[in-house]
Amino acid sequence: MTxxxxxxxxxxTRQRDCSLHEKVISLEEAANIVNDGDHxxxxxxxxxxxxxxxxWALVRARKQGLTLSRSITSNEGDIxxxxxxxxxxxxxWFSQGIVWGISKMMRAYTETGRAxxxxxxxMAMGLRYRAGxxxxxxxxxxxxMGSDIVGLVDNAQEMECxxxxxxxxxxxxLNPDVALIHVQRCxxxxxxxxxxxxxxxxxxxxxxxxxxxxxxxxxxNEQIRRAPDHTKIPFFAVEAVVEAxxxxxxxxxxxxxxxxxxxxxxxxxxxxxxxxxxxxxYLDEFYYGPKNWTEYLERVGLQEMLDATxxxxxxxxx
Amino acid sequence: MTTDxxxxxxxxxxxxxxxxxxxxxxxxxxxxxxxxxxxxxxIGITLLAATLAQRTHAPGLTILFEGGVIGPFIVPGELPPxxxxxxxxxxxxxxxxxxxxxxxxxRGYVDIGFMGGAQIDxxxxxxxxxxxxxxxxKTRLPGTxxxxxxxxxxxxxxxxxxxxxxxxxxxxxxxxxxxxxxxSSRADSGLPFGGVKKVVTDLAILGFDEKTRQMxxxxxxxxxxxxxxxxxxxxxxxxxxxxxxxxxxxxxELAILSDLxxxxxxxx
Numbered sequence: 001m002t003x004x005x006x007x008x009x010x011x012x013t014r015q016r017d018c019s020l021h022e023k024v025i026s027l028e029e030a031a032n033i034v035n036d037g038d039h040x041x042x043x044x045x046x047x048x049x050x051x052x053x054x055x056w057a058l059v060r061a062r063k064q065g066l067t068l069s070r071s072i073t074s075n076e077g078d079i080x081x082x083x084x085x086x087x088x089x090x091x092x093w094f095s096q097g098i099v100w101g102i103s104k105m106m107r108a109y110t111e112t113g114r115a116x117x118x119x120x121x122x123m124a125m126g127l128r129y130r131a132g133x134x135x136x137x138x139x140x141x142x143x144x145m146g147s148d149i150v151g152l153v154d155n156a157q158e159m160e161c162x163x164x165x166x167x168x169x170x171x172x173x174l175n176p177d178v179a180l181i182h183v184q185r186c187x188x189x190x191x192x193x194x195x196x197x198x199x200x201x202x203x204x205x206x207x208x209x210x211x212x213x214x215x216x217x218x219x220x221n222e223q224i225r226r227a228p229d230h231t232k233i234p235f236f237a238v239e240a241v242v243e244a245x246x247x248x249x250x251x252x253x254x255x256x257x258x259x260x261x262x263x264x265x266x267x268x269x270x271x272x273x274x275x276x277x278x279x280x281x282y283l284d285e286f287y288y289g290p291k292n293w294t295e296y297l298e299r300v301g302l303q304e305m306l307d308a309t310x311x312x313x314x315x316x317x318x
Numbered sequence: 319m320t321t322d323x324x325x326x327x328x329x330x331x332x333x334x335x336x337x338x339x340x341x342x343x344x345x346x347x348x349x350x351x352x353x354x355x356x357x358x359x360x361i362g363i364t365l366l367a368a369t370l371a372q373r374t375h376a377p378g379l380t381i382l383f384e385g386g387v388i389g390p391f392i393v394p395g396e397l398p399p400x401x402x403x404x405x406x407x408x409x410x411x412x413x414x415x416x417x418x419x420x421x422x423x424x425r426g427y428v429d430i431g432f433m434g435g436a437q438i439d440x441x442x443x444x445x446x447x448x449x450x451x452x453x454x455x456k457t458r459l460p461g462t463x464x465x466x467x468x469x470x471x472x473x474x475x476x477x478x479x480x481x482x483x484x485x486x487x488x489x490x491x492x493x494x495x496x497x498x499x500x501x502s503s504r505a506d507s508g509l510p511f512g513g514v515k516k517v518v519t520d521l522a523i524l525g526f527d528e529k530t531r532q533m534x535x536x537x538x539x540x541x542x543x544x545x546x547x548x549x550x551x552x553x554x555x556x557x558x559x560x561x562x563x564x565x566x567x568x569x570x571e572l573a574i575l576s577d578l579x580x581x582x583x584x585x586x
Binding site: 045046094095097110120121124142144148152158198200258315 | 361362384385386387399400402403404405406407408413414415416417420421423424447452455456457458459460461462463464465466467470471491492493494495498503504507508509
């Protein structure tokens, strides 16, 4: 992944309509914003605030050749490989989650060379997005040196600091073509409010050329203006808004629902025992089969949804 | 996410008595922590160790989670399943973006980072990326997460099961740097701070020679001989004359661990 030239970055921003305008569309329309071959940054971390509804829409739209990047990648990475939307994932850690062990799909695809898992340190991923958000081509950092990680990534270079003479590692900016970010609420213009853990989402949003927001609910602009300090992503950085309740299911959305653990256990079981065929059956049942997002949620099931919701809301208990 | 996968092995250690190998690891790791320290914890044993230290000798110890959590307070029986979920935020002092919590390492606020790994070598280098040739691996592991950042920028405590296939002559891949090739090689590589403070296993507490940076047995776990430790290690360890035996876990320590993890999710 090469650094986007600054003139191109500025020109792409200049061409965007940054007015305060309504931008609510459907999941299917949002998928059309993503082009084959794009670099798509995925918000959230591991099983938290993962934009599953948009990934679901990209799989159904049969996108190809996407490079995905994320802080830490969970089983949405499996789904990206097996569905064929991506064969290159840049991330710091890739498996469903520690409690589920090593991802069988990650192993199956990377060990045979069918897909690439480009491993950067967690802070390196963060500083790469931050450089992109800052409009500079790289950030210096003091980790990753001396390790073998640096030899397997694209584009990291050591330099001597011109001020102190110290050794530093320069990590290149990421300016994703599209960022997919799920939030608890936003207005029709894309002013997004995020509760709880922010992960790398603010930097991803400001680094990306286009941000597709999915949201648990769309609120009025008046409500946003009553608490502007809660707004984490400004409307002018946002290309599209999609209302997708339970848009992270079966992953977590802070304060709204915890992970759907039974579903996650079921997925882990299928991928471990039935391998790629099992994951393809999972895709047929949950990705290609449903008529729409509501039917997807129906198939995931009301009982699990209520259980996850009860646990999710408990974060506000004393 | 620091990789604790290596600690999920279910085999029992030869030291097992009225406590499990995992409980022994948690107790030994907690004893290395000091009052007032700021500690980067993973989940599982490392979080239990940090919380145990808070409830015994280090009430003013602060926990950080990689998901962006500063100073959470762990509720007994509600151990979080990862460092990136809402359960990690219970009674926290502050939530920050991931990049900013990791930058605390670089800024020098973090005293101790906790690590696991699939493999470790005599210089404390850790591998959590590849088993076999990285170009054609036998097993692709989940990777560094924040492990490399923590190991590069702070002192670390490694907690892992002591097995010959894990304590190897040379790691297949340096995911998280220890003392690299020993001597001053770590500082020479651009890493002037940090390093491996202790390796805590079910067989021994290990440190590193100040000059050569080779692994050394600092204390044996109760009921373990130096020969046993060497037999379970694929490289030659430094074993000082008359090496001490660590005191076994106390009833109080074990009671606190049971309270924190009543279902023994992490201490089975």
